Amino acid sequence: MEDVLRPLVVIGGSLAITLCIGWAVDWLLRRADARHPETPLWGLLRRCRLPLQVTVCTALLSGSYDKTRAKVVEAHSSAIGQLLALVLIAATAWLVVRVASVVVESSYARYAASAHDPARVRRVRTQVTLIQRVVTAVVGVVAISAMLLTFPAMRAVGTSMLASAGLVGIVAGIAAQSTLGNLFAGLQIAFGDMVRIGDTVVVDGEWGTVEEITLTFLSVRTWDERRITMPVSYFTSKPFENWSRGGTQKTATVLFHLDHGAPIEEMRDRLREIVQSSTAWDGRDWNLLVTDTTPSTIVVRALVTARDPDDAWTIRCEVREQMIAFLRDFHPYALPRIATAPAPATAPQPRRRPEREDHFARFDDTLSKDGTGRGRS
Incomplete structure (x- = not known):
């Protein structure tokens, strides 16, 4: 009877102590979180309850498993001690990584809430993320090294x-x-x-x-x-x-290749209407200028500012779409035309007649001039 009760008392006592410690720590963290709601550390530390309980339970079992005096335990005492040591090292590393992660997240959340x-x-955010990864890698390496050193x-x-x-x-x-x-x-x-x-x-x-x-x-x-x-x-x-x-502010540009007779002043007025009605414009600046010319077209540049690259892309598309529609509906002559029909064919040249045919042609002309219908001798 004693051989049965002693293992139950040792194992059950370790589990009971572990649950009591976990409950006490959770209760203290709840009170600290309610007393200091502006500090997210206490609420985040509650995530460490599971690795804490595993660490405490493994530590208690490592110190008391030999007190069970069970034949199975005594026969495999070395293997059980080795297994518990490995679990204890892994659980401790898990707890350290979780605590470090909680501290880093708490610091970042508090800074992000107060920063402008x-x-x-x-x-x-980038720095704390990499710090967290470095800590995890270092703790993992140390834990694996400690686990390997437990083997003789x-x-x-x-x-x-x-x-x-x-x-x-x-x-x-x-x-x-x-x-x-x-x-x-x-x-x-x-x-x-x-x-x-x-x-x-x-x-x-x-x-x-x-x-x-x-x-x-x-x-x-x-x-x-x-x-x-x-x-x-x-x-x-x-x-x-x-x-x-x-800074995230961006300047968007739109280029138009137009005819030399394009109405630049009316295009400026239309651009003003477009940017004032757009939610992507940040209100800083806009303009429209002729930036280049070629023998067949001119290059007109519309410049508009935006709050960020996404808004810059949006307002660039809006300006391009609405300005082309304005020119198409009211000033179609300003849009360049590209001739796609084939060039007219060259007029055919009269076929040159041979010399013999020219001789008879001159003879016929002479007869027609005489009016006699007979050739001269």
Whole structure:
């Protein structure tokens, strides 16, 4: 009877203590969250309840499993202790990663709620995202190393591994040169403020929005919902356009190739009506000028300002569509005409008659002049 009750007491007691600790921590976090609603840290820390309970329960079982005195436990004491140690290391790493993630999210949420500059908010978001990924990677590496060191065979070869660590490090550095380059490029992007999540960029002729930045790659969502994934080292080694850096305001231009008789003043009045009725215009500036001329046409440029690249694209399309409709309906002569009919054929030349035919033709003319119908001798 004692062999049955002792394991139940040890295991049941560990589970009960774990549940009590989890309930107490959750109650304290609820009170702190209700007392300080402006600080999201306490509410976010409640996400750590599950890894905390797993860590506490595993720690209690690791310290008390040998007290059960069960034959099965005594027969496999080493394996059980090894398993509990591995679970404890993994649960602790899970808890550390979750706490770090909560702290980072809380800091970003508090900064975003009080900041008034969207560009700085995107910059902080990019930095905290990469910091969170770095912390996760470091904790994961440390946890895996600690789990490997729990095996006696790994501890036995530790000395020889350290002795060859220099050579292995050189070989690994050469083999992982590209990966390490992307890693440092990701840190440079995060803290150098070169590109941020949410920025509008033009890369290799593709216009899109930066959707995700990791330590090794960057994802750009194009206007037609495609995703372009490229290494972050691209942004540190090649030029690219960042339309969001230094402000999101954009100047949109529309070019018209028109006849020399196009009504420029009336087109200016029409452009004023278009921009004043458009919600994409930010009210800063607009103009319409003749910027170039050719023997057959003139080039008219309409310039309109907008709040961001999306509005610039919208108002560019509106100006182009409505201005062409205005010219088509009221001044069709201003639109260039392209001749597509074939050129008229050259008039046929009279066929030259042979010399003999010319002789008889002259003879017939002589007869007609004499009126006798007979030829001269």
